Ligand SMILES: O=C(O)COP(=O)(O)O
């Protein structure tokens with residue numbers, strides 16, 4: 001018999017840099033556009049630090065870093081071209097991080113409700129997760145267009161958990177960057193951060209409760225957070 005000890009808990013996952021190593025395709029699109037505009041492509045190492053606040057932010061910061069004018073970087077026409085190119089190449093090189101499928105299956109078996117809370121647009125998130133056969137694990141896939149305020153607002157996490165049918169008071173965030181840590185803090189949720197994701201500042205400085213070096217360590221991190229939760233609850237009576 002499976003021990004459904006995570007029943008009643010919701011785990012909210014960030015997408016880019018947490019579930020999926022999506023930098024190859026995001027930066028691939030950015031670089032194709034830079035070259036089309038006569039600008040130099042950016043190195044993957046540098047460019048992947050720009051991921052975390054959505055496609056528009058990646059495009060604007062990527063173009064500014066390559067020397068484009070602010071006006072050009074912010075043009076709607078460029079953004080539309082980004083979306084068209086990225087949609088066509090969304091899963092060319094993107095892969096789930098190692099251990100993702102097995103870990104999501106385990107968490108579901110243990111009764112947890114799983115949700116995606118991402119700053120990637122909902123339609124692109126669904127497309128990517130479907131192509132990688134990951135969508136089936138989640139009760140809801142919630143981009144910034146489906147909430148009242150995006151990460152780092154805690155509203156994104158609370159509303160995503162509620163949309164999945166979960167209780168925001170019994171939820172844990174798993175992410176890779178400052179918007180995730182900020183949103184978890186704002187929502188009063190414990191936060192697990194990956195050390196293999198995309199962040200311009202060291203992940204250690206973001207204030208996560210637990211850092212994990214491999215995705216499969218999520219399970220142990222959740223168990224630690226929950227045992228603290230239940231000890232505190234018992235102490236409070
Ligand atoms: O695509 C982005 O920039 C952000 O996506 P994430 O919130 O899933 O990291």
Ligand SMILES: [Mg+2]
Pocket residue numbers: 014015016017018051052175176177197198
């Ligand atoms: Mg991320």
